[in-house]
Amino acid sequence: MDEEKLKKRFKEFGIAVIMFLKELPDSFEIRTFRNQMVRSGTSPGANYRAACRGKSGPDFNNKLKMVEEELDETQYWLEMVVAILPEKRSAVGVLWKEAD
Numbered sequence: 001m002d003e004e005k006l007k008k009r010f011k012e013f014g015i016a017v018i019m020f021l022k023e024l025p026d027s028f029e030i031r032t033f034r035n036q037m038v039r040s041g042t043s044p045g046a047n048y049r050a051a052c053r054g055k056s057g058p059d060f061n062n063k064l065k066m067v068e069e070e071l072d073e074t075q076y077w078l079e080m081v082v083a084i085l086p087e088k089r090s091a092v093g094v095l096w097k098e099a100d
Contacts, residue, residue: 003052010045010067013098017041017074020091029084033077040073041095071099 001009018041021034044067051063078092078099 007045007049007052010048013095014042014045016095016098020095023091024081024085024088030081033080033084037074037077040070040077043070044074075099 017037021037021041024030024034047063047066047070051060051067054060054063075096078096082089082092
């Protein structure tokens with residue numbers, strides 16, 4: 001996949017995370033998940049864009065590790081949503097697969 005397609009894919013993932021979060025109920029624990037996931041679900045795109053402007057190979061690789069960490073964090077919060085709202089498992093599965 002080329003750079004521009006991957007940028008678009010990360011952007012679409014961030015938007016999909018936001019749209020999913022809008023569907024969740026407004027409770028204390030879900031607000032916590034929402035606040036965390038809106039950051040971790042949208043930052044891979046920003047970090048990937050930064051990686052593309054990396055100053056060196058090691059800088060690029062370091063920034064890609066940040067992308068990977070944020071995607072992993074998003075998966076953690078998705079797990080937490082399913083633990084609290086098991087009926088969201090199928091919606092979470094789509095996002096989980098893309099984050100993986």
